[in-house]
Amino acid sequence: MGISTGKWKKYQLMLKEAGISRYLPETFLLNENSFWHVMDKYGAVMIKPTKGYMGKGIVQVTSASDNHYEFHVMEKIYRVQGRKHTFEHLLKHYCTNKHYIVQQRIALNTIKQSPYDIRVMVQRMKKSPDWTVTAKLAKVAANGFVLTNYPKHLVTVENAIKHSSFTAPSGHLPEKIDQISVLTAAHLGNYYKNTRTFGLDIGLDEKADIWIIEANIAPSVSLFKALKDEEVYKRILKYRKG
Template identity: 25%
Template sequence: MATKPILGILTWREGKRFEEPGYLRRLVLAGRQMGAETFLFSHQDVFLSQKKIRGFVPAKGGGWESRMFPWPELVIDRYRKRVKEYMRLRHSGLFSFANSPFSKKWRVTEFLSKHDRVKRWVPETRLYARGSVKAMLSRYPIVYVKPGNGTGGRSIVKIAAQGKQYLVQGRDRRLLQKKASFSSAEAVERWIQRWVREQRIRDGNFLVQQGLDLALVPNRVADVRLLIQKNGAGEWDVTGCGVRLGPVGSSISNLHGGGEAISFSRFVAKRFGAERTRQIQQECSQMAHEVAAVLEEKFGRMMEFGLDVGVDVQGRVWLIEVNPKPGREIFRQMGDRETYAEAIARPVSFALHVISTEGRQRARHTGT
């Protein structure tokens, strides 16, 4: 009888407390339903001398139970904290991974902004330094300052020129709203210097980015979250996309900050009509495929990307950010259960494709 494929999911844990436990539970169950022995583990669960892993699986009635598992044939990396123990394990060569290590946000943005295939979609972005905010405000009416290693809308500031005033609004590391107004770019620069010092996330840098007018609804920021994933044949395919509409007066659209999830086609069609919406959606898909392809060429095998996409008031498409370990809750919050289920299943489908393909390649090499 054929043995089950063994699939590990590397993630952060403390005791039996996991990051993103709801998604990880669904991912393990999806693996089980597809016939794979699937479990979670962290850097402290590797027993090299025994070639065994302490793995965790959902327990009946909730929570997690652990037991020893054989060495995984492939590992999906969902570890989102860049602690040294994780980094050491990630680069140890002990495992075959479905997704390669990625780089810091600034380096990725810099790479994409210079690549001929994708640079037309990337807003101007600079690494924060003294004077950079003032320089960008001389070029654009809206400027964003954001952490290069941030998530969930934390520590992001929007600066908008209105008449002779500069309005500053954002959310701090605890997602509390902050607002201020200044009469000069120099005053804004001084305020941002303090913000960068106080709201830094770990040891990360800040970025200064050309702002986009994404107020497709007056006084509300809207952006698009697009998920592109490898399917069971190992090919890139857009799983779905949705619009995140920020609260009234907020500088961000993130769902963590009170934003709401809305159908892309329905929302965009209200502004641009059905035909233009179809063209915008087509361009978003083209951009996603191009970005996925050039990033995979640069970093090695990847399996999914979440793209934050801006559609400005003129209908122009922009790439705001790329996340190699994206969430998929937007589909659940939109009520699109089918896309949400597919977004969970696809990493497992792709992993099983890799295990099967690599197994056949090994068999050819060994002649078995």
């Protein structure tokens, strides 16, 4: 039986590499203790199914005032009162019949108040051990959403960085993103030996710090087709064909 491709397993594998682990949000398998550990430490968490796609099943929970906790699901926002009721509500309505992780929420940088993250395609040819960043773009969340899985805009990474309001210097970010992405793909490639394409979701916070949000084993290329850069799209397909 092959190695699991779930989020929890990939997190554990990335945690083994010191050059990658410092860019990972703190993450645990979900239970009541781990939920409150991450919530009390960071004030906001992301709940994710270990196996899922397109952001399905992801819930953001944030500590609010007066012992209330705010749930943000798709564009819907509401509050639940009390710690006991909050975790019970989470299990009853969102975490049924699946394994979930609880993760430190990264306060993503924004463009015109909409958070964005970066999809990086890292690929290698069939007969080559060398990984290459073949494409990257920024996904800007739709109005009212905290997830970028249904983006309002797709823009180049350079434009996203240019229009961001970082509180720290952001020079050389594209190059650093490339370096971290190649290192991550090469490390994971040691375990997923038949995989020649990884799609990494990279987050940037207001301090211009880089976060590896997720590593996708079978990323869709439709985002890059929608960006309408024919050369980039052809390059991805060329590497996929090998």
